[in-house]
Amino acid sequence: MKKILMFLAGVALAALLVAGTLAAVALRALTPQAGEWRTTFSLWRWQHEASVPTLLRWGTxxxxxxxxxxxxxxxxxxxxxxxxxxxxxxxxxxxxxxxxxxxxxxxxxxxxxxxxxxxxxxxxxxxxxxxxxxxxxxxxxxxxxxxxxxxxxxxxxxxxxxxxxxxxxxxxxxxxxxxxxxxxxxxxxxxxxxxxxxxxxxxxxxxxxxxxxxGLGTEALADADPGASCRPQPAGGRVEGWIQNAVIAAEDQRFFEHPGYEIDAWVAVWKRNQTEPQALQGASTITQQLAKLVYTGDERDAMRKLREWLYAVEMERTLGKGRILQLYLAMLPWGDGICGAEAAARHHLGKPANQLKPREAAWLASLLINPDLQLRRWALEEEPARERAAWVLKGIKRLPRERREAELDALVSWRPPIGRRLPR
Incomplete structure (x- = not known):
């Protein structure tokens, strides 16, 4: 009996040694090489790195x-x-x-x-x-x-x-x-x-x-009062003048050329956002941004982008470019709690929107990227904010070259009278 027990103990010990050897060989085989795709798994109390390619080869x-x-x-x-x-x-x-x-x-x-x-x-x-x-x-x-x-x-x-x-x-x-x-x-x-x-x-x-x-009902915006969501608003209807061109230059330079969305811009932003912490930034057209203001809100996820796209495609058909632009100009938040281009021109520059010079319109449109932040920049650090205003001014279409150069020269020393109000 004693010999049998000793034999069984020897067999068990040999099995343990073989199992341990096989485990060591397996762990060695799983150890990732430099630059290899790897993952970490737990083995009893130990953490061990493993080569994912090796795991896939074994599993298949x-x-x-x-x-x-x-x-x-x-x-x-x-x-x-x-x-x-x-x-x-x-x-x-x-x-x-x-x-x-x-x-x-x-x-x-x-x-x-x-x-x-x-x-x-x-x-x-x-x-x-x-x-x-x-x-x-x-x-x-x-x-x-x-x-x-x-x-x-x-x-x-x-x-x-x-x-x-x-x-x-x-x-x-x-x-x-x-x-x-x-x-x-x-x-x-x-x-x-x-x-x-x-x-x-x-x-x-x-x-x-x-x-x-x-089927989304965007045709109702054809006769809607856009200022209703931005009260109090100064009296006035259609926004005219350089501010229209400046907003297009700042927000959507191909506004009159695309069908409400730009799929190539989506791809460029997607690729950039793969490696940057804030996702889904950029690539929204003016039509999509109007959809966000009216319908979807500004939650930053893929579903909101798809919802925006649906509304934008329909609005291009039911409203047309002119009405879309006017609604957008009337509803945009412009800092200091101001909403709409007319109210923004009067609040920030002390004059009606249709009296703005190209550099003034460019400055006002340059705020739209983040109005309150841009206003603080002008108060604390003018140069980056001035550079953005110059970029917008350069993008304004239908501005003769000589006048553009004169406006750019004037912008170098021009300072906005921030916060000045024009009586209503």
Missing amino acids: HPLLLPRLHGHRLATSAGTWLLQAQGESTLDARCAPCRVQLDALGPQPVVVEQARLTLHVRGADRYDGMLQLGAGAAPVSLPWRAELKAEGLKLHVELAPTPLQPLLALFGDALPEMKRARVEGRFSLVADATLSEQGLMFQRLVPRLADVSVD
């Missing part, structure tokens, strides 16, 4: 992939149910699923259901399909990927797809879709890298075609 190996069947994987996007289909295909489903990208703002975008299919196509190469939405006709995005040391290089393409089902993916987060009728198609080509930094896009080519929106 023909011997291990079938053993993932039935497991659940908890991620920041949601919990995915894994289903293996043979030795080289993995199906993962998440419901609901959340997408959190810095460039989309602080709030995650939620979709009712997502399904990801992955096919192993050889050494470090994969492809598959991402399907978004429940029901019989989800939105399908084919993808392919190549695994590199620094991350997973992704290529995604979305064929021209009707906008209505695409926007319906966002459910209650996009309440306008309960009454809006949206026509048009959207397509996308994108190259991105999934790595320690998250999902970063190197190439993003979205396209919109034949877009129209109806």
